[in-house]
Amino acid sequence: MRIGEAAAAAGTTPRALRFYEQRGLLPPPARTSSGQREYGPGEVALVRVIRELLALGLTVEDLRSRAHRLHLLAQNPQARCDSSGRPGAFSEVVDRRLATLDGEIDRLTRLRENLARRASGNG
DSSP, X not given: OOHHHHHHHHTSOHHHHHHHHXXXXXXXXXXXXXXXXXXXXXXXXXXXXXXXXXXXXXXXXXXXXXXXXHHHHHXXXXXXXXXXXXXXXXXXXXXXXHHHHHHHHXXXXXXXXXXXXXXXXXX
């Protein structure tokens, strides 16, 4: 299928597919004789995994560091992000992102408390 069809099947845009390819998340697809990108069901599944992981709070850089393993999640959508602790496992990336999110939640909680105190005249 062509880029527009693949993007629609994955719930995204052709621009996003080209972006994922440029960033190394999506391998370069096969090309037709006229040079147009050709995608199959495997690439569409991979794009869905990429979009899901990005929606969960991982960054493009997080995924790029594990791009060589994304196809495993595409092949088995029920698989975990591998908490085995093996080198190259997703667990390192997930643990780092969770720590970052926890830090941001703490910072925002303090900010909210300070603003609430200030608004109530207690700060």
